[in-house]
Amino acid sequence: xxxxxxxxxxxxxxxxxxxxxxxxxxxxxxxxxxxxxxxxxxxxxxxxxxxxxxxxxxxxxxxxxxxxxxxxxxxxxxxxxxxxxxxxxxxxxxxxxxxxxxxxxxxxxxxxxxxxxxxxxxxxxxxxxxxxxxxxxxxxxxxxxxxxxxxxxxxxxxxxxxxxxxxxxxxxxxxxxxxxxxxxxx
Numbered sequence: 001x002x003x004x005x006x007x008x009x010x011x012x013x014x015x016x017x018x019x020x021x022x023x024x025x026x027x028x029x030x031x032x033x034x035x036x037x038x039x040x041x042x043x044x045x046x047x048x049x050x051x052x053x054x055x056x057x058x059x060x061x062x063x064x065x066x067x068x069x070x071x072x073x074x075x076x077x078x079x080x081x082x083x084x085x086x087x088x089x090x091x092x093x094x095x096x097x098x099x100x101x102x103x104x105x106x107x108x109x110x111x112x113x114x115x116x117x118x119x120x121x122x123x124x125x126x127x128x129x130x131x132x133x134x135x136x137x138x139x140x141x142x143x144x145x146x147x148x149x150x151x152x153x154x155x156x157x158x159x160x161x162x163x164x165x166x167x168x169x170x171x172x173x174x175x176x177x178x179x180x181x182x183x184x185x186x
Contacts, residue, residue, distance in 0.1 A: 006052045017065040028073035078146040126175045137164035
């Protein structure tokens, strides 16, 4: 397909299904999550643009565009969940200071850096005891990867990756909790 054709097809699809995309995003990403709906809509548009450029045949455009929007919204929610699990590291690092204020990373003191390294060490130690697949899934998750990305990297199905992350994070929290480190993130 030529660029002009792709552009025309893209504009037509967004004109016809743009409201559907916005509706799906609004339903799946309430403002309380702090997800930029405009950014998410752009992400959907970019994925659609790429699909059209790859000359992929889109048999049912409404379903296809809706699925792209749903997938993007799910990925965005997972990124928010992943960021919310970053306090897991903070909890491990600051177990002795439960009322502390979060500071800008650029202002980390040497003591705080040492605490972070110690907490990372504790988490790595616990992860070594996990079965290989769980260790990989949790390790990638803690680095910010979503289930889909983990599935892509490992060759697993997305449900398997999601399941391994869920169970692995639960087990990690339990292990750290046994050591007296509160890891509640929700």
